[in-house]
Amino acid sequence: MTAGRILVVEDDATLGMSLQQRLVLEGFAVRWARSASEAHAALKDAAPDIILSDIRLPDGDGETIMRQHFARFGLVPVIFMTAYGDIDQAVRLVRDGAVDYVSKPFDLDGLVETLHGISRRKSSGSEIGTAFSGSSAMRKIGATLLRAAEIDLPVLLLGETGTGKEVAARYVHEAGSRRNLPFVPVNCGALPADLADSLLFGHERGSFTGASGLHRGFFEEAEGGTLFLDEIGDLSPILQVKLLRVLETREFRRLGGSETRSFGARIVCATNKDLKAMVTDGLFREDLWFRINVIACKLPPLRDRGEELASLLDDIASAAAARLGYSGVIVDETAYDAAKRHSWPGNIRELINRVDRAIAMGDGRALPEAALFPEGPVQTDTGIDGSLDVNATLSEVRDAAERAHIKAALARADGSPKDAAESLGVSRTTLWEKMRRLNIGPNNS
Ligand SMILES: Nc1ncnc2c1ncn2[C@@H]1O[C@H](COP(=O)(O)OP(=O)(O)OP(=O)(O)O)[C@@H](O)[C@H]1O
Structure with missing residues (x-):
């Protein structure tokens, strides 16, 4: 957890460098x-x-930097560093929304204390939801999730693997009135077929061999x-029926049990699959899809989150x-640029x-592109080899980029999908x- 993100705007190389390091x-x-x-580019x-x-x-x-930033993001704590002749202006700026000013040469320890104080106040008020504050698109998603948290209807989170669907599910839980009760994540894709029933609904002693x-x-x-319920698209047809029944009756029974128990939790589901297409193909029950798809929210892929990529x-x-x-690491501009591409x-x-x-x-001090x-x-062009037609659709461009990147990862991993999946940060199933x-063959063809 960082103490906070600071933008230092300083043209004096010696002062800028020592502020950055400290x-x-x-x-x-x-x-x-x-x-x-x-500064404008960084903002x-x-x-x-x-x-x-x-x-x-x-x-x-x-x-000007402060005013433009306020206009775009609202009040952000700003501290000015002033030379002797600028003090009148600094006082006026504090009246207009800056938090404070320090006169050069200033006491660095005192400034650091002030910065920690700002950071502590900020984090104590907004621990929850920082994942949904990095861009206007994410703020909109955060607002939808907050509303969903209040009204207690089923939420369906959509998005590619690793986009933060579980983070969003926890946010809905923690922002609502159930925050002090359990949050139970279940990966439906990882439930072993012969135990899934018992893992989901429980069992009584002796209900099957080994119970x-x-x-x-x-x-x-x-x-x-x-x-x-993560990876809900992987739920077997039998379990889809059982889940639908629980959602309709709000009741269930343990395996081998006679007592009917009431189900009081709220349901949040997630999938990286196209559930609607699965319904059309007869792979997912339409009645269950209607039940869980009351408030749907799509987490965008990271390549479409340019506004928050640098802060992430x-x-x-x-x-x-x-x-x-390590005490801290300085991300190199080359790394930000490469991350965008x-x-x-x-x-x-x-x-x-x-x-x-x-x-x-690395050495724990710098993070350049090569690392x-x-x-x-x-x-440039996200790894596409340049053979794409200029009229290509966005999804064609994306597919080409993903194809090129996966092939490169497989080549680096000597064709091992396990190693390639690890370096790409996805599961083997997703790969x-x-x-x-x-259409990438097992031999990377
Ligand atoms: N906004 C964010 N800021 C920082 N870390 C994040 C953010 N969103 C997600 N993460 C982290 O990214 C990783 C993947 O997130 P998460 O497990 O929520 O994704 P997912 O969409 O549920 O993935 P999958 O579909 O594979 O289950 C986690 O380590 C999570 O903590």
Whole structure:
């Protein structure tokens, strides 16, 4: 967990460098802009939690940066660093919304204390939901989930693997009145066929060979909390019928049990499959689909989340550095740029895996492009070989990028789907599904 994201805007190289180094050591994720134009570019990429800015810059001023940022994202804590002659302006800026100003030369320890204080106030008020604050699209999704949390209807979360569907499910749970009751996640795709019934609904002693004791299933464990049915598209036809019955009657029985128990939890389901197409193909029950698809919410893939990519990268890098015992890591501009060009088939899970690997293998101080993408530079156009027609649809472009990236990962892994899946940050099943859909043969042909 980082202490917060700070954008430092300072044209003086010595001061900028020492601020960056000290703040990284203090656990902040820091971006350093050396001019007004660099600051505007950084703010387009990601919304920081705090801005620490010089007032006079060679190509503009800190006041314009603050005003433009307020207009776009609302009030963000801003601290100005002023030279002697700028104090009147600094006082006026504090009246207009800046948190504070410090006069150069300033006491760095005092400034760091102030920054930690801002960060503590911010996180104590908004622990929950930070995953839904990084861009306007995610804020809209967060608002939908908040409404869903209040009205207690079934929620269906859609999106590719690793886009944060479980994070969203936990958010719905924690934002609602059931937050102090259990949250029970169940991966329907991983339920062994012969035990699925008992795992879901529980069993009484002696109900089948090997049932030596009483077992409470997931439906019972969820009590009045939230039952999160992940990979719902993988539920067998028999279990689809059983689930539908529970949702209709709000009752169930343990295997071998005679007592009817009431089911009081709310249901949140998720899938990376096209459930509607599965209904059309007769693979998923239409009546169940209607039951669970009351409030649907789609988590966008990471390649479409350019606005929050840089802050995600910062946060994940700081968290990984902290886990590995490093005091902080500086993400290189080359890494931000390459991340924007990459197609991220494994989405945020892939980002986490790449950053963890890069930091574990590196010196714990810097994160350049080559560490994030050791397989080689990320090509422009998300790795597509340039043979695409300019009239190609977005999904054709995406498929081409995914095909190229998966083939490259398989080549690096000497054709081993297990290793390729790991480096892509997806499960082997997801990789197989993608290979089938994209016509990639087992020999990477
Ligand atoms: N906004 C976010 N910020 C930081 N980490 C995130 C965010 N969203 C998701 N993650 C992390 O990314 C990883 C994948 O998220 P999650 O398990 O919720 O995805 P999913 O869509 O449920 O994946 P799958 O379909 O494979 O089950 C997790 O480690 C999660 O903590």
